[in-house]
Amino acid sequence: MPGKILVLAEHRAGKLKSISWEVIGFGQKLAEQLQQELKVVLIGKAIECLADEVSRKCGQKVLTIISDRCEAYTPEAHCQILSQVAQQESPFLFLMGHTYQAVDFAPKLATMLGRGFIPNCVDYQIEAGRLQFVRQVFNGKINLQVGLKGEPPYFVSLQQGAFNAYEVQSRQSPRVVNLTVPLPEEMLKRKVLEIVQAAQGKVDLSQAEIIVAGGRGLASKEKFQIILDLAHTLGAAVGASRPVTDGGWLPKEHQIGSSGQTVTPKLYIACGISGAIQHLVGMMNSSCIVAINKDPNAPIFSVADYGIVGDVFKVVPVLIELAKEIRK
Amino acid sequence: MRILACLKQVPEKDSRYKIDDTATGIREEDLVFETNESDVYALEEALRLKEKLGGEVVVLSLGEERVLKTIKSGLAMGADSALHLTDPAFRGSDAFVIATSIARAISDQNFDVIFTGVQSEDMAFAQTGTILAQLLGWSHATIVMEVNVSEDGKNARVKRELESNLFEVVEIPLPAVLTIQSGINQPRYATLKGIMQAKKKGIRTLSAQDLGLKNSQLGSMGSVVDHQKMFFPEKKKKTVILEGTPEEAARTLMERLHKERCFSRWPSAERNSLCLARFWF
Ligand SMILES: Cc1cc2nc3c(=O)[nH]c(=O)nc-3n(C[C@H](O)[C@H](O)[C@H](O)COP(=O)(O)OP(=O)(O)OC[C@H]3O[C@@H](n4cnc5c(N)ncnc54)[C@H](O)[C@@H]3O)c2cc1C
Numbered sequence: 358m359p360g361k362i363l364v365l366a367e368h369r370a371g372k373l374k375s376i377s378w379e380v381i382g383f384g385q386k387l388a389e390q391l392q393q394e395l396k397v398v399l400i401g402k403a404i405e406c407l408a409d410e411v412s413r414k415c416g417q418k419v420l421t422i423i424s425d426r427c428e429a430y431t432p433e434a435h436c437q438i439l440s441q442v443a444q445q446e447s448p449f450l451f452l453m454g455h456t457y458q459a460v461d462f463a464p465k466l467a468t469m470l471g472r473g474f475i476p477n478c479v480d481y482q483i484e485a486g487r488l489q490f491v492r493q494v495f496n497g498k499i500n501l502q503v504g505l506k507g508e509p510p511y512f513v514s515l516q517q518g519a520f521n522a523y524e525v526q527s528r529q530s531p532r533v534v535n536l537t538v539p540l541p542e543e544m545l546k547r548k549v550l551e552i553v554q555a556a557q558g559k560v561d562l563s564q565a566e567i568i569v570a571g572g573r574g575l576a577s578k579e580k581f582q583i584i585l586d587l588a589h590t591l592g593a594a595v596g597a598s599r600p601v602t603d604g605g606w607l608p609k610e611h612q613i614g615s616s617g618q619t620v621t622p623k624l625y626i627a628c629g630i631s632g633a634i635q636h637l638v639g640m641m642n643s644s645c646i647v648a649i650n651k652d653p654n655a656p657i658f659s660v661a662d663y664g665i666v667g668d669v670f671k672v673v674p675v676l677i678e679l680a681k682e683i684r685k
Numbered sequence: 686m687r688i689l690a691c692l693k694q695v696p697e698k699d700s701r702y703k704i705d706d707t708a709t710g711i712r713e714e715d716l717v718f719e720t721n722e723s724d725v726y727a728l729e730e731a732l733r734l735k736e737k738l739g740g741e742v743v744v745l746s747l748g749e750e751r752v753l754k755t756i757k758s759g760l761a762m763g764a765d766s767a768l769h770l771t772d773p774a775f776r777g778s779d780a781f782v783i784a785t786s787i788a789r790a791i792s793d794q795n796f797d798v799i800f801t802g803v804q805s806e807d808m809a810f811a812q813t814g815t816i817l818a819q820l821l822g823w824s825h826a827t828i829v830m831e832v833n834v835s836e837d838g839k840n841a842r843v844k845r846e847l848e849s850n851l852f853e854v855v856e857i858p859l860p861a862v863l864t865i866q867s868g869i870n871q872p873r874y875a876t877l878k879g880i881m882q883a884k885k886k887g888i889r890t891l892s893a894q895d896l897g898l899k900n901s902q903l904g905s906m907g908s909v910v911d912h913q914k915m916f917f918p919e920k921k922k923k924t925v926i927l928e929g930t931p932e933e934a935a936r937t938l939m940e941r942l943h944k945e946r947c948f949s950r951w952p953s954a955e956r957n958s959l960c961l962a963r964f965w966f
Contacts, residue, residue: 374848429853432825457847460803461827464780464812468819473781473909476810489913494808495711498702500918501808504911546824548856550842555850567947573698591948603868616846624947631698645947647938648924652699661924663941665934675935683943 360449360509361394362387363420363442367458368399368407376454380515381415382523384452390483393449395528396420400438402428408533416528420446426540429549432462438538439466445536448510450488455514467512474512475503477634479519492516496633497656517615518638558610562594567624570596570613570640574629574650574669578606583673584628590680596620596640598630614639628669632657649673686740686838689791689799690731690764691814693721694748694755695807708914709777709905720755723802727865729872730832731800732763738834740797741765745790747775747783753888760883761875767886772893774900779908780808784816786903789896792821797838799862803828811864818862825862826855830869834859 364384366377381397388395397419399408404423412419422438435458439451453459455477467474479500480491487504490513494501505511562568569591571584581601588595595611602612613620615635625643630636632648632655640646641660648661649672658664665672696702696716703712731742744759746752747770756767770786778786791799799818804811811827818825830852831844842856846866875883893903901907925941927934942948 431855457828457845460811461815461825461845464815465819465825467909468781468784468816471909473779474812475910476812492809493918494915495696495700495702496698496806496809497918499704499711499915501915502913504913506909506911546858547826550854550856552847552851552853555852599867605871615848616850624942645942645945647942652701654701656918658924658926659918659920660922662922663938664924664926665931665938666926667931667934671931672935675932676939679935679939683939683948 360391361396361446362391362450362452363446363448364395364397365439365451365453366397366399366411367454367456368401368404371407373407373411374454374456376456376515376517378525379517379521379523380452380454381411381417382525383515383520385415385417385526385528386523387450387452387481391449391488394418396446398422398439398442400427400435405533412531412533414527415525416531418530418532418534421533421535422538423535424538424540426542426545429552430458431545431547431549432465433545433547434540435462436466436469437540437544440469441538442536443470443510451510451512453514455516459514463512463514470510471507472510472512473506474514475505476514477516478503478513479516479634493634496631498654516634516638518641555609558608560594560608560610562596562611562613562618562620565594565620565622567591567593567626568596568613568620568622568640568643569593569626569628570598570630571601571628571669572598572630572636573600574631575601575606578604580670581606583670583677587626587628587673587677587680590677590684593624593626594622596625598633598636627657627661628673630657631655632660686734686738686798686834687794687796688731688734688740688742689794689796690724690728690742690744690759691787691799691801692724692728692744692746692755692759693802693805694718694746694752695721695805698806704915704917708916709912711915718751718754720758721802721805721807723804723865723867725802725872726867726869727800727802727863728759728762728764729870730863730865731798732873733870734798734832734834738836738838743768743794743796745770745787747771747786756888757883758875760886760888761879762873763879765886767888769888769890770896771890772903774893774898774903777904777908777912779910779912780810780813781816781909782903782907784813784820785907786893786896786898787813787817788820789898790891797859798834798841799860801862801864803864803866814862814864821860821862823860823862824857825864826857827864828866829863830866832863832869
């Protein structure tokens with residue numbers, strides 16, 4: 358399979374995002390297996406230093422598209438640029454992280470070019486010389502193997518953390534090449550007015566030694582109280598999955614996951630949480646994970662060290678009593 | 686304002702699945718279905734926009750007869766009318782085929798805004814809305830947490846969720862497709878009056894033929910990605926499942942954790958709970 362793999366790297370505040378390093382590492386591995394060339398694509402304003410740094414670190418060719426009109430991300434500029442890159446480079450594969458940006462532009466780009474976009478992949482296979490990706494469906498309970506269809510280029514995004522075993526290698530061909538793509542102003546329909554940081558909450562879960570977290574399985578704000586009680590007796594911090602903060606049972610700052618905090622406590626007790634990938638990425642590096650869930654097939658059990666298959670409203674009160682006993 | 690809200694019906698979250706004989710789908714017999722979570726938030730946002738600027742909300746769902754339940758619950762929440770795209774040939778379609786079908790169904794209907802959910806709980810491709818916008822030649826914004834449409838109905842100012850607790854505020858011209866993230870609002874429940882009124886509201890049914898789509902453009906043939914097979918994931922970690930009654934399991938767990946010194950730092954952890962206590966009590 359001769360050809361090229363292009364890794365679309367993302368950056369913020371002058372630094373490459375960690376997911377993009379992960380994609381580069383995996384891209385190198387795949388390029389080696391398929392005997393293809395790898396290039397990294399960077400889009401932005403004033404990214405010369407970053408491009409140098411990336412190129413030196415991975416020893417790969419970096420293709421930059423630099424424009425004042427790319428200071429803030431817009432889907433129109435990204436799609437215009439990348440369709441031109443596709444034309445010029447005739448890549449086999451576009452690889453990117455499954456980020457808020459990829460979700461926003463990749464389906465548009467693929468459709469513009471009459472192709473498909475395979476999002477959020479967690480694994481890959483090469484079967485009889487054919488490349489296939491694996492992604493999670495049905496809330497992580499089933500895996501779906503997806504094949505590439507039609508002519509290249511193919512568009513694939515990778516789930517954060519799923520490919521971090523492939524460390525970035527230092528290859529021997531560092532180089533930065535700049536490409537100019539005209540971006541007429543009237544084409545840029547989306548105007549970015551501001552980027553804001555959500556108000557920093559009082560709760561910093563990243564330092565907590567023990568976190569007791571509750572999910573939708575707790576059923577209501579009133580019933581969620583037992584999670585607070587267990588946390589209190591254990592001297593633990595309280596975490597939550599997104600539905601809990603969406604529903605206003607707890608303030609947003611308690612949310613753990615891809616749109617909340619990332620935590621690595623010594624002990625994480627997940628109660629009534631199914632273990633959707635967006636939750637797992639925020640807590641799966643905890644030292645010890647306990648899951649309490651009535652559904653034995655809940656994906657949370659795939660990352661748990663200890664599991665209790667049962668009703669949180671029966672198990673948690675006993676834990677509270679036992680914790681009180683131990684504390685005496 | 687003419688506003689469309691797209692609703693997908695998906696299996697209930699706690700469902701247990703069986704993969705079908707073709708290994709490309711799941712067996713539906715024992716499943717209970719509900720409206721996709723973020724789509725409910727999308728419909729609520731559509732209804733609020735109508736309440737603010739006036740106009741009409743249409744709900745659309747693609748799928749077999751069972752999705753009428755989702756359509757009716759949308760009408761009961763307050764939508765004015767509905768479109769039901771249904772045809773056996775839709776089975777096995779990917780997001781591209783579904784977006785193509787929706788685009789055909791609404792091409793002559795002068796919508797100003799289309800709301801969809803961010804992604805479906807079942808296939809989670811997160812792209813039907815974005816592809817739809819591209820096919821219609823419209824603007825779009827994904828993962829939307831706030832919507833403000835200008836009085837003249839020409840622009841929308843929306844807040845998008847980004848990583849690491851960042852948000853961006855962007856302005857896009859209408860017509861546009863907005864994919865709505867959970868938590869943007871608190872969706873209303875249907876009232877008894879709403880349920881009664883829903884019975885009188887119109888549901889228009891459209892088949893693939895009505896949309897001018899051939900079999901080769903539908904299902905897996907028309908799809909741009911190749912769904913090859915489904916399988917159950919292997920466990921990555923060896924989980925010790927603690928058996929017994931809730932009391933026994935809880936006791937074993939506490940013993941194990943105690944032995945592994947998970948609680949060795951109890952006293953210093955106290956401040957975490959105090960921090961929470963201030964908020965809660
Ligand atoms: C862009 C994006 C970002 C996201 N970011 C995040 C994020 O940062 N954090 C996050 O958590 N989610 C996030 N999500 C949402 C995520 O996809 C899931 O929807 C969410 O994590 C599910 O939360 P849950 O496990 O509490 O609920 P569910 O998936 O509904 O699971 C509830 C669980 O409780 C169990 N249960 C029910 N009753 C009981 C009982 N009595 N006893 C024991 N168990 C019981 C059920 O078996 C089930 O497994 C995001 C989604 C998107 C699209």
